[in-house]
Amino acid sequence: MTTTTGTTTTTTTPPVRQPRTLPGPFWALWSGTLVNRLGTMVMPFTGVYLTQARGFSVAVAGLAMTLFGIGSLMSQLAAGLLTDRIGRRATLCGSMVGTAVVMLALGYSTALPAILAGMFVLGLLIDAYRPASSALVADLVPAALRPRAFGLLFWAVNLGYAVAMVAGGWLARLGFSWLFWADAVTCTVFAVLVWRAVPETRPTHDERPAGGFGAVLRDRAMLAFTVITLGQALVYLQTVTMLPVAMTDVAGLSPSEFGMAMALNGLLIVALQPFVSARLDRFDPSRVMALGLAVMALGFAATAYATTVAGLAVTVAVWTAGEIVTAGIGGTIVATLAPAHLRGRYNGVYGFAWALAAVVAPLAGSRLLTAGVEALWFSVGGAGLLAAAGMLAVGPAIRRRTAAAVAPL
Known part of the structure; x- marks a missing residue:
């Protein structure tokens, strides 16, 4: 637009209209994620399957789950590397097809060595899609809409998992092989959806400057956020490790009573989270993250x-509120910090923090519970508050990176 005042002519550029809707490829990724999670039936019932259907001891089942955890720990870094090297779409689809094959192999394996090897490989593959999925969101979705996009993926995961738990219990009565088939089919559908409807977004070779995991490790803001994420994960994962033990064995609630209280978590997330995320995307992500972590603590x-x-229901409602506030914010912050050509590696390190917490949380939590419920929950709450304080401390660095990313050339 050009305006003339006296002898002065001023040219102004109208503001660029930012898109207000999420792109079609994102919705294909979202749909695939939902379908995948609708079929997530094997892992919650793995211990029951190994002890009841295959007749192994509890110790053997524990060994199998440990091998799965080791594979999962390795998978995030490996998948992050592959996401940047061979592509987001190829890594996601390859991991899903591989997971489907291993699921079926495990479902029909009877020999212990084959089952143990299968559990390790499954750990390597089953969550390898995460760095690729997060990199795709960062590539496809404008920065202003990323909190909403990551929040919607979080919602899809929780909705699918809630349905899968009910359906999995029903299918298990018909035979455990149905669980493996359901998981394999939904993994395959996820791969097909992404392959057909989501473009490859990895920067071309000419667009990729030098860098690797060394660049991630030299990024102080990312390292600080990874430590904060580890603290968040150690807090949250007590919900599936020590919380059931503390409430049933120590507080004396029955499993059905515990299940009723915990159902509130899923109900609140499904009912409220999409609306909350849509209204929080206008605020600074680091402050939103700190608020959510403090409420969880x-x-x-x-x-x-x-x-x-x-x-218990009251406490569940409180920490669920914090979980809803933080939904999608972690992925948004990583997308802000990561250069486009290293988004896979950055998300791999982010995922590694969660995988590491899955190993450490039950070990630390069990020791604290032995000392008493106050020792456990006050320590967990303290860790959450430390993570919230750390988020506030690293917030200025994240805001500077955000401003630099959107600054005009």
Whole structure:
């Protein structure tokens, strides 16, 4: 637009209209994620399958799950590397097809060596899609819409998992092989959807400057955020490690009472999270993340006083509120920090923090619970508050990176 005042002519450029809707390829990725999670039936029932259907001891089942955990720990870094080298779409689809094959092999394996090897390979493959999926979102979705996009993926995962738990229990009565087939089919559908509807977004060779995991490790803001993520994961993963033990063995709730209280978590996420995420995307992600972590910390600390179903339900509602606030923010921050050609590696390091926490959380939590419920939940709450404080401390660095990314050339 050109305006003339006296002898002065001023030219102004109208502001660029930012897209307000998520692109079609994102919705294909979202649909595939939902379908995949609808079929996530094997892992929650793995211990039951190995002990009841295959007749192995609890110790053998524990060994199998340990091997799975080791594979999962390795998978995030390897998948992050592949995401940047061979491509986002190829890594995601390859991991899903590989997971489908291993699922079927495990479903029909009876020999212990084959089952143990299969569990390790499954750990390598089953979550290898995550760095590729996150890199695709960062590549496809404008920065302003990323909190909403990552939040919607979080919602799809939780909705699919909730349905899968119910359907998995029903299918298990018909035979455990149905679980493996359901998981394999949904993994394959995910791969086909992405392959057909999502373009490859990896920068070309000419667009990729030098860099690798060394660049990630030299990024102080990313390292700080990874430590914060580890703290967040150590707090949250107590929900599937020590919380069931503390509430049933120590507080004396029955499994059905515990399940009723925990169902509130899924109900609140499914009902509220998409609406909350859509309204939080206008705020600074680091401050939103810190708020959510602090609320989660308070909810878990209050669990020390929960001795009834109602008391537990209140604490579940509090830390679920924090979980809803943080949904999608972690992926948004990694997308801000990561250069386009290293998004796979950055997300691999981010995923590694969660995988490491899955190993450490039960070990640390069990020792703390041995000392008492107050020791466990006050320590967990303290860790959450430290993570929130760390998020506030690293916030200025994240905001500077955000400003640099959107600065006009």
